[in-house]
Amino acid sequence: MSTLDEDLSRLNFEYLMLARECARSNPAETAWRFGLDKKHIEELADMTLEHLRDQAESSRAVIRLLPFFVPSGVSMGTYVDLLQPLVLGRTDENSAI
Numbered sequence: 001m002s003t004l005d006e007d008l009s010r011l012n013f014e015y016l017m018l019a020r021e022c023a024r025s026n027p028a029e030t031a032w033r034f035g036l037d038k039k040h041i042e043e044l045a046d047m048t049l050e051h052l053r054d055q056a057e058s059s060r061a062v063i064r065l066l067p068f069f070v071p072s073g074v075s076m077g078t079y080v081d082l083l084q085p086l087v088l089g090r091t092d093e094n095s096a097i
Helices: 003-025 027-034 038-045 049-056 076-088
Strands: none
Touching: 003 027, 003 038, 003 049, 027 038
């Protein structure tokens, strides 16, 4: 495994561990912080360490990044809240999310 794959795997695993603990302790906060729906929160909360590690080693980033551009006059929090229907709904081929 290359260094990039190892680093990405480690970051993914730590992110998934954090998300799982949040899903187990406060599902509503998990929905807001991680942009997950109820079904995915329940699945995440039930994952074992082995399953988390398998997901982390997928060679793909599991972390969602916020957009760098925020329209003027809108706070980042408001902008992210406005994006949630797009993140949780369907996207088209022009979407970066």
